[in-house]
Amino acid sequence: MNKELIEKIxxxxxxxxxxxxxxxxxxxxxxxLEAAELLENFQWTGSDTEVSAEKLENISEELADVVIYCIYMANVLGLDMDTMILNKLSKNGEKYKVNNSYGNKNKYTRLEILS
Known part of the structure; x- marks a missing residue:
């Protein structure tokens, strides 16, 4: 994650x-709470992908709030964002092998094991 941006935050x-x-x-x-405010932009839209241009600005602001609070929490707990994210990507890579999960929305516990 951009260290300069984290320092600004x-x-x-x-x-x-x-x-x-x-x-x-x-x-x-x-x-x-911020994630709930983000979700509110999609309430009653009729479709998961229906996003109006006017909502896009609010979505951007609420998403930024979520990320900023995550950065604050990582800082308070002494966690490095890059390390944390890379570790999680590695774990997810083990759970969601490409040959089992490609194009599949199921949770890793419901994926068929393909050889």
């Missing part, structure tokens, strides 16, 4: 002395 927080309020529980709640 943390500087924004620190200039406002907000780190004192950032504990894992409250950050997890905030991530969930």
């Amino acid at each position: 943390l500087k924004f927080r620190d200039e406002r002395n907000w780190k004192q309020f950032h504990n894992p529980k409250d950050l997890a709640i905030s991530i969930n």
Whole structure:
């Protein structure tokens, strides 16, 4: 992840002395609340892919809020975003082998094992 961008995000927080309020529980709640606000853009749209141009700006802002809170949480817990993401991609690669999951939306526990 872009270290310069992370530093800007943390500087924004620190200039406002907000780190004192950032504990894992409250950050997890905030991530969930922002994700719910993101989801609200798709409520009653009639289709999973129906996104109007006017909603796109709000979707962008809510998605940014989710990512920012995730960065705050990783920082508070001393987790490196790059390492965290690369480790998860590796684990997912083991669960979702290309030959079993290509074009398949099923969870890894429901994939057929193909040799």
